[in-house]
């Protein structure tokens with residue numbers, strides 16, 4: 001099967017990772033995939049911040065997320081102990097920012113699958129990163145002025161294989 005279609009079909013969210021880090025070349029390829037994504041009017045406004053699992057900012061984000069959700073001992077942290085997390089931010093005032101960030105994060109997810117890596121898209125930290133402590137987290141994550149965090153993605157080596165989710169083909173309408 002075509003490699004791109006195969007990666008799209010095989011991708012599913014990975015919520016369990018081995019301890020093996022991803023390589024610099026793999027990270028470069030994922031960042032390229034994210035930044036090569038199309039953006040409305042070719043604005044290319046997206047920024048990507050990379051944090052590795054040892055970085056204390058991840059525990060701070062986890063604590064703030066749990067403060068908001070009132071969950072003190074969730075079964076896993078928000079990035080499932082993946083070795084690397086990519087945070088995508090976009091211009092607050094640009095009306096297509098959320099769509100652009102979504103396209104970018106899926107490019108990264110499909111690229112990760114193509115490289116034999118697992119990934120999971122992470123939205124659950126949105127309130128934590130855009131709430132009372134936005135200025136603090138923006139600075140810590142090097143999110144530029146006038147930007148908001150939009151979406152994150154954790155990547156690493158899958159600890160187990162998973163069957164991709166099924167879908168209802170009736171959701172496709174044809175006017176032919």
Ligand SMILES: Cc1cc2nc3c(=O)[nH]c(=O)nc-3n(C[C@H](O)[C@H](O)[C@H](O)COP(=O)(O)O)c2cc1C
Pocket residue numbers: 011012013014015120121122123124125151164165
């Ligand atoms: C915008 C968005 C936000 C998501 N946020 C989270 C999240 O915070 N935590 C999580 O475990 N999964 C998150 N997911 C993953 C979805 O739960 C997952 O894609 C969905 O259940 C379908 O499963 P699959 O990815 O294995 O096909 C998110 C997915 C999307 C598209």
